[in-house]
Amino acid sequence: MSIDIKQYTESIAEKAKKSTKFLRSLNTVLKNQVLNDLALELKNQTSLILEKNKLDLEDGKRKNLSDSLMDRLELNEKRILSLSNSVKEIEFLQDPVGHIVRGEQLKNGLELSTKLVPLGVVLVIYESRPNVTIDVAALAFKSGNVAILRGGSEAYHTNLVLVSIFKSVLRKNNIPEDSLVFVDNTDRSVMIPLLKLDKFIDLVVPRGGEGLIRFVSENSTIPVVKHDKGVCNLYVDESADFDKTLDIVVNSKLQRPGVCNALENLIIHKKYNHSEKLLKTLKDKGADLLVDEYGLSLFKANLAIDEDYATEFLDNRLSVKFVDDIDSAIEFIEKFSSGHTEAIISNHFDNIDYFQKQLDSAAIFINCSTRFHDGGEFGLGAEVGISTGKLHVRGPMGLMHLTTTTTILRGNGQIRK
Amino acid sequence: MSIDIKQYTESIAEKAKKSTKFLRSLNTVLKNQVLNDLALELKNQTSLILEKNKLDLEDGKRKNLSDSLMDRLELNEKRILSLSNSVKEIEFLQDPVGHIVRGEQLKNGLELSTKLVPLGVVLVIYESRPNVTIDVAALAFKSGNVAILRGGSEAYHTNLVLVSIFKSVLRKNNIPEDSLVFVDNTDRSVMIPLLKLDKFIDLVVPRGGEGLIRFVSENSTIPVVKHDKGVCNLYVDESADFDKTLDIVVNSKLQRPGVCNALENLIIHKKYNHSEKLLKTLKDKGADLLVDEYGLSLFKANLAIDEDYATEFLDNRLSVKFVDDIDSAIEFIEKFSSGHTEAIISNHFDNIDYFQKQLDSAAIFINCSTRFHDGGEFGLGAEVGISTGKLHVRGPMGLMHLTTTTTILRGNGQIRK
Numbered sequence: 087m088s089i090d091i092k093q094y095t096e097s098i099a100e101k102a103k104k105s106t107k108f109l110r111s112l113n114t115v116l117k118n119q120v121l122n123d124l125a126l127e128l129k130n131q132t133s134l135i136l137e138k139n140k141l142d143l144e145d146g147k148r149k150n151l152s153d154s155l156m157d158r159l160e161l162n163e164k165r166i167l168s169l170s171n172s173v174k175e176i177e178f179l180q181d182p183v184g185h186i187v188r189g190e191q192l193k194n195g196l197e198l199s200t201k202l203v204p205l206g207v208v209l210v211i212y213e214s215r216p217n218v219t220i221d222v223a224a225l226a227f228k229s230g231n232v233a234i235l236r237g238g239s240e241a242y243h244t245n246l247v248l249v250s251i252f253k254s255v256l257r258k259n260n261i262p263e264d265s266l267v268f269v270d271n272t273d274r275s276v277m278i279p280l281l282k283l284d285k286f287i288d289l290v291v292p293r294g295g296e297g298l299i300r301f302v303s304e305n306s307t308i309p310v311v312k313h314d315k316g317v318c319n320l321y322v323d324e325s326a327d328f329d330k331t332l333d334i335v336v337n338s339k340l341q342r343p344g345v346c347n348a349l350e351n352l353i354i355h356k357k358y359n360h361s362e363k364l365l366k367t368l369k370d371k372g373a374d375l376l377v378d379e380y381g382l383s384l385f386k387a388n389l390a391i392d393e394d395y396a397t398e399f400l401d402n403r404l405s406v407k408f409v410d411d412i413d414s415a416i417e418f419i420e421k422f423s424s425g426h427t428e429a430i431i432s433n434h435f436d437n438i439d440y441f442q443k444q445l446d447s448a449a450i451f452i453n454c455s456t457r458f459h460d461g462g463e464f465g466l467g468a469e470v471g472i473s474t475g476k477l478h479v480r481g482p483m484g485l486m487h488l489t490t491t492t493t494i495l496r497g498n499g500q501i502r503k
Numbered sequence: 504m505s506i507d508i509k510q511y512t513e514s515i516a517e518k519a520k521k522s523t524k525f526l527r528s529l530n531t532v533l534k535n536q537v538l539n540d541l542a543l544e545l546k547n548q549t550s551l552i553l554e555k556n557k558l559d560l561e562d563g564k565r566k567n568l569s570d571s572l573m574d575r576l577e578l579n580e581k582r583i584l585s586l587s588n589s590v591k592e593i594e595f596l597q598d599p600v601g602h603i604v605r606g607e608q609l610k611n612g613l614e615l616s617t618k619l620v621p622l623g624v625v626l627v628i629y630e631s632r633p634n635v636t637i638d639v640a641a642l643a644f645k646s647g648n649v650a651i652l653r654g655g656s657e658a659y660h661t662n663l664v665l666v667s668i669f670k671s672v673l674r675k676n677n678i679p680e681d682s683l684v685f686v687d688n689t690d691r692s693v694m695i696p697l698l699k700l701d702k703f704i705d706l707v708v709p710r711g712g713e714g715l716i717r718f719v720s721e722n723s724t725i726p727v728v729k730h731d732k733g734v735c736n737l738y739v740d741e742s743a744d745f746d747k748t749l750d751i752v753v754n755s756k757l758q759r760p761g762v763c764n765a766l767e768n769l770i771i772h773k774k775y776n777h778s779e780k781l782l783k784t785l786k787d788k789g790a791d792l793l794v795d796e797y798g799l800s801l802f803k804a805n806l807a808i809d810e811d812y813a814t815e816f817l818d819n820r821l822s823v824k825f826v827d828d829i830d831s832a833i834e835f836i837e838k839f840s841s842g843h844t845e846a847i848i849s850n851h852f853d854n855i856d857y858f859q860k861q862l863d864s865a866a867i868f869i870n871c872s873t874r875f876h877d878g879g880e881f882g883l884g885a886e887v888g889i890s891t892g893k894l895h896v897r898g899p900m901g902l903m904h905l906t907t908t909t910t911i912l913r914g915n916g917q918i919r920k
Contacts, residue, residue, distance in 0.1 A: 454914030
């Protein structure tokens, strides 16, 4: 590692750390004012944003990025409006800072209160989609944290203009512009030294593919909250009725296949009476089915192999597995799931109870779509992502998960006996 | 790394992982029965425990362990009784498993409940004191987790007999004895491969010196909850009265100097009227004072250097710093504190308010002893330790911090629009 890179990353992290003191004591009224101004300014600067976004799109074309990557990269007026709206939503979320999560008068008269305080510095490493830049910056700001943003090189110009708009709004409100820090060196070599700066950085959130998440977990001395893939499973019990099952499976798989809470593995009890009709209808609706040996006897499709069952397709492919009983379904899920979301469709009380108690995942859904695993749907508001880790937060990571606690004890001379 | 060590560590972790399924669904009545039996059996086996402890003490003497290490290693009848009592205390703590931390009916009729579930496998790495073996094993068991214990080599025979007593109680209650796993290879070389087994292990808790904690943070791909040193600070404002101040400082420093919540740095406002008397009395009561240049003009003592202010002495030494104002006190604390506990003694409302809002530590105490930073004193019961990290838990780590969440959604056909 060259001295330049080391100096560069340290100066960034130190700058961020220095701003924490100002930001952590900012009152909610001023924070909301900034977010209100930001939402407006994003709309006002639409043409500038589109101009910079065009540079990234041109670079992307030259680099032959895939259609789906190009789509994730692209902004247009409608997407900028939705970006602005999501900032307004964050403005209206309740500020978690100062919320007292535990308060007691202890036996010796000491008054204990444990309150939420900002974490400090939050490093977010993400890929392509430029809306993450604004979403995460606004969430970090609202919760009193300094964000260090490290976006993908494909979105460099777009990210840069979005950050500069945020900073102009900070300046206008007399807030130090280092309250948001952008890593403008997109070279991979800055990552490892950044991930060692636990002295300055309190949390790292990697949002992206498996490779990124593994890389961050293996190299970071900063605590990590992982947002890993979602290999979501849905089990259709023999007691499930056809119409509900079809609606739920179609919604889980096809409403938006490119996201982590979309369904990947459909598990069906061999005694379920409507398997053939279900598979046929799914195919008609656009699902690209991969089935096991048993399934091939019912339906013409490609054979699913173990690798398929462990894959987050993010497209219309759906792997299908037939089982003899609920225990086999559970065993299958334990083998292939990423611990994100497991669903059961059943009318049998004991089976539902058993399914729910046996499995250990972030979310277990009964008779509803896997697509509900989402901060907004859970009533938590905008989210940093869906944590697949077990520590600090599991499932939707919202504003309050960008905080830690401080315990205040108020006394009048108490000492310990 | 030899293949043997790799196989050894993997077999241990896999064994632990396999037991999680049984343990996570164990009901509270049976868990409490096991703890009740364990508390009894520890008393019944006192002579066996003392016999094994003697082996460690003899080894320790041969290795010339320091008096304080020998003291920490030693068990006697009274200490075994207190070990047994602490298991009874854990028996009487409320079981966190199944507790619903959030429950809502969502707009679309879905019923959401987020409940606490065991983390799974918890690796605890600790040094010398054999009581940690029983405390941690009992806390992990009560919260439905499989503990992997990796104690220090000095306490090998004692740890082994304590674990075998726990296992005999498990067997008696028809619970798989792999619900508690002991790393019987005390060689340092097993640590690194163990710390890479995030596939099987959900959390690692290092309890011990700075070296151990750094080593674990740097080598672990498993999430870490640090229990780092406590460089605790206490600021005496000019408005503080003498008697209360003396009582609080004596209690903070001298009641039990060898623990993390004992005071290390005393900061005094230069205009405080009773400085000389305070220092003299502290010395008379046994404190070994190190003071700054200003202090030398008031009191004959050794000069404190920066390194002293950053050190957790764990003995009667107390570093003293004089300041011109509260801002200098805060700046001093920010420079030297480990973020564990900061206290202020003052009668001035605004100063107290300012002190509390400016500092970012796990605990901020007003007009009381630093020694209250403890799970028991906070009313949380027995603790795994005091977390100095910000993620998952900050401050006393109790039973509920050995859990994560699962969110259950119950529906009747809901799909996402």
